[in-house]
Amino acid sequence: MRSLDDTLVIEAGKTNKISIREFWLYRELLYFFAWRDIKVRYKQTALGAGWAILQPLLAAAIFTVFFNKVAHISTGASNIPYPVFAYLGLMYWNGFSTALLNVSNSLLANSGVINKVYFPRLIPPFSATALSIVDFCFALAVFFLLLVGFTIVPGWVGIALIIPSLILAMVAALGIGLVFASLNIKYRDVRSALPYVVQIAFFVTPVIYPLSLIPQRFQIYAFLNPATGAISSVKAGIFHQPVNWVGLLISWVSALIFLAFGLWYFKRSEKKLPDYL
Amino acid sequence: MKPVIEVNNISKSYQISHQEKASYDTIKDDFAKIFKKPFGGGAQAEQETFWALKDINFEVNPGEIFGVIGKNGSGKSTLLKILSRIVDPTSGDIKIHGKVASLLEVGTGFHPELTGRENIYFNGSMIGMSKQEITKKFDEIVAFSEVEKFLDTPVKFYSSGMFVRLAFSVAAHLDSQILILDEVLSVGDAGFQQKSLRKILSTMEEGRTVLFVSHSMGAVRQLCNRGLLLKNGRINLMGDVEDLISRYMEVMEEEAPDLAQTVWENNGKTTNKYFVPNKIYATGPDGKIIKKSLPNDQDHYITIEADVKQESDLLTIGIAIYNEANGSLMLMSYPTDKPQSDWQKLKKGKVILRSKLPAHLLNAGGYKASLIGGIHNEFWIFEPGTKIPSIQLNINGGLSESPYWKLPREGLLAPILDWEIENK
Numbered sequence: 001m002r003s004l005d006d007t008l009v010i011e012a013g014k015t016n017k018i019s020i021r022e023f024w025l026y027r028e029l030l031y032f033f034a035w036r037d038i039k040v041r042y043k044q045t046a047l048g049a050g051w052a053i054l055q056p057l058l059a060a061a062i063f064t065v066f067f068n069k070v071a072h073i074s075t076g077a078s079n080i081p082y083p084v085f086a087y088l089g090l091m092y093w094n095g096f097s098t099a100l101l102n103v104s105n106s107l108l109a110n111s112g113v114i115n116k117v118y119f120p121r122l123i124p125p126f127s128a129t130a131l132s133i134v135d136f137c138f139a140l141a142v143f144f145l146l147l148v149g150f151t152i153v154p155g156w157v158g159i160a161l162i163i164p165s166l167i168l169a170m171v172a173a174l175g176i177g178l179v180f181a182s183l184n185i186k187y188r189d190v191r192s193a194l195p196y197v198v199q200i201a202f203f204v205t206p207v208i209y210p211l212s213l214i215p216q217r218f219q220i221y222a223f224l225n226p227a228t229g230a231i232s233s234v235k236a237g238i239f240h241q242p243v244n245w246v247g248l249l250i251s252w253v254s255a256l257i258f259l260a261f262g263l264w265y266f267k268r269s270e271k272k273l274p275d276y277l
Numbered sequence: 278m279k280p281v282i283e284v285n286n287i288s289k290s291y292q293i294s295h296q297e298k299a300s301y302d303t304i305k306d307d308f309a310k311i312f313k314k315p316f317g318g319g320a321q322a323e324q325e326t327f328w329a330l331k332d333i334n335f336e337v338n339p340g341e342i343f344g345v346i347g348k349n350g351s352g353k354s355t356l357l358k359i360l361s362r363i364v365d366p367t368s369g370d371i372k373i374h375g376k377v378a379s380l381l382e383v384g385t386g387f388h389p390e391l392t393g394r395e396n397i398y399f400n401g402s403m404i405g406m407s408k409q410e411i412t413k414k415f416d417e418i419v420a421f422s423e424v425e426k427f428l429d430t431p432v433k434f435y436s437s438g439m440f441v442r443l444a445f446s447v448a449a450h451l452d453s454q455i456l457i458l459d460e461v462l463s464v465g466d467a468g469f470q471q472k473s474l475r476k477i478l479s480t481m482e483e484g485r486t487v488l489f490v491s492h493s494m495g496a497v498r499q500l501c502n503r504g505l506l507l508k509n510g511r512i513n514l515m516g517d518v519e520d521l522i523s524r525y526m527e528v529m530e531e532e533a534p535d536l537a538q539t540v541w542e543n544n545g546k547t548t549n550k551y552f553v554p555n556k557i558y559a560t561g562p563d564g565k566i567i568k569k570s571l572p573n574d575q576d577h578y579i580t581i582e583a584d585v586k587q588e589s590d591l592l593t594i595g596i597a598i599y600n601e602a603n604g605s606l607m608l609m610s611y612p613t614d615k616p617q618s619d620w621q622k623l624k625k626g627k628v629i630l631r632s633k634l635p636a637h638l639l640n641a642g643g644y645k646a647s648l649i650g651g652i653h654n655e656f657w658i659f660e661p662g663t664k665i666p667s668i669q670l671n672i673n674g675g676l677s678e679s680p681y682w683k684l685p686r687e688g689l690l691a692p693i694l695d696w697e698i699e700n701k
Contacts, residue, residue: 010362010371012287032402040390043431116381117403118362274364 034130052135076210089207103177158237172226175258223247226255280336287369344504378453384444389433422446572675594650601643
């Protein structure tokens with residue numbers, strides 16, 4: 001409503017179109033939601049931004065010992081050190097999975113304000129991705145240090161794909177998260193089930209193993225999972241391997257379909273929100 | 278003048294399920310439904326439509342402070358939420374001309390981990406202020422809140438008073454042509470509330486329109502000149518605030534439950550050698566037993582029907598009146614309070630004692646009248662503070678004829694004292 005000086009009409013059963021104009025009017029609130037989440041997160045934890053770095057770093061160390069050294073899962077090429085390979089995958093996976101979880105919980109977490117103030121209900125889910133993006137940036141800085149440490153020269157295709165792949169992961173997380181966010185309000189089981197879903201998804205996504213581990217004829221289906229496209233294309237690009245462009249395209253189409261479905265489903269359930277919150 | 282808020286035929290219904298159930302479903306429940314009624318449809322049988330609001334029509338003119346009153350469950354909150362766009366109406370439409378803001382609570386979105394400064398920004402943007410606007414008014418908000426020293430302290434360390442003051446201060450600086458206001462003004466310390474109220478009202482001179490929803494008659498009278506009374510989701514009365522308030526009082530009275538004990542009767546367990554009460558009750562001037570309440574401008578007659586078993590000059594029987602809310606003893610009274618020459622003897626056999634509790638004595642509220650007495654200076658038969666025969670009384674309304682004194686004031690008593698004014 002801010003700076004909307006003309007007439008406001010509240011009508012029963014008005015079809016709930018997504019108003020880009022309204023969303024734009026509320027852009028400052030979107031920023032404030034993200035700003036609050038980031039402030040609170042970095043205040044509540046003693047290590048602050050340190051967590052963003054430690055999480056993938058420790059996980060990469062553990063996977064190096066157990067998957068690489070014990071289970072002999074390799075990077076698919078002799079010249080790629082496993083710790084760097086795993087760290088890169090985990091950095092994206094963390095971004096994707098925490099965004100997915102935060103988006104899914106965003107309505108429940110903000111139910112207090114949703115019941116008291118009007119704003120486009122899409123704002124909390126959208127702003128929930130911001131924290132993952134900030135965390136990702138810290139982790140990315142460490143990734144460059146790792147490249148230096150392991151004396152790896154990254155491929156320029158990979159460098160160019162860093163940001164688009166992050167966007168791909170966020171689009172997918174948002175699309176899937178919007179569905180879960182709506183379901184979460186109606187079915188409180190979703191909150192408990194979601195971490196397991198994410199855990200299973202971790203193993204079916206080539207995060208800590210190379211795409212080549214998946215048989216050739218199934219690879220194309222693996223790209224239906226947008227996280228596969230995001231992670232495997234950056235990895236290929238950074239480590240001078242051919243990028244599967246068709247696969248990446250499939251992942252993008254899939255992510256956009258998720259987003260469109262998520263928006264549609266969210267809008268459909270939006271009006272019932274106050275009855276359940 | 279063209280109205281700024283036009284509400285046309287607004288209704289809101291809820292489906293209420295008659296099953297005892299949590300407000301949210303589990304997937305299990307929905308699966309179970311599918312298995313029980315694989316072809317659907319059947320589930321509706323247990324549902325009932327409840328109309329929280331029905332056919333609401335009204336208009337608010339520019340510059341007006343319009344009050345919406347009603348008791349809890351009358352539909353006030355639903356109307357407020359529809360006007361604030363938090364819930365969707367089932368039918369009807371509303372047109373609001375101009376920039377509108379809603380305050381359903383103070384401190385919406387306050388986060389305990391954030392500092393006072395950070396919360397001002399977040400809360401301000403939540404209730405509809407732009408970042409630029411907050412920055413411009415920041416110093417004013419801080420000065421108003423009187424928490425300057427703790428501006429960079431997380432609000433989790435604030436006292437509840439400081440917290441509410443800061444929250445109010447942001448709300449009081451909200452600028453909009455139309456303001457939809459809930460009873461947010463009824464929390465926090467009274468002095469600060471008044472200050473905030475004045476601040477909000479000071480912007481009224483610039484032609485702001487306010488829709489104020491409340492069940493605090495005092496605030497409504499102070500603020501509004503016109504409004505509507507909601508009852509069971511419908512408009513019961515619309516118009517002048519004084520009329521609304523008197524109707525509201527009537528509605529409250531009609532719907533007040535009967536007092537639990539207006540008549541005390543001896544079940545045979547209360548017995549002694551001297552004075553056995555049979556029945557205690559209170560009547561109005563018309564002699565009818567009072568079941569609900571009586572206005573304060575009428576005399577109450579407290580009546581004790583009893584059997585005197587043994588005559589005694591020392592037998593003194595009277596009543597004590599207690600305030601139900603806080604248990605304090607208001608008064609004790611005996612027929613023997615007058616000079617001894619005026620005493621009437623309690624003769625053996627049936628007696629009726631009747632005491633007049635004069636009008637304009639006690640303040641509005643609930644009371645307990647108890648039988649007290651004993652053998653003077655020797656022992657109690659009915660000792661105050663023990664389990665003694667009692668009835669309930671309720672005084673409601675009729676406080677005075679003055680337009681300035683219609684609602685209960687603080688205080689145990691509500692007498693109308695004589696005043697003389699000498700103009701010099």
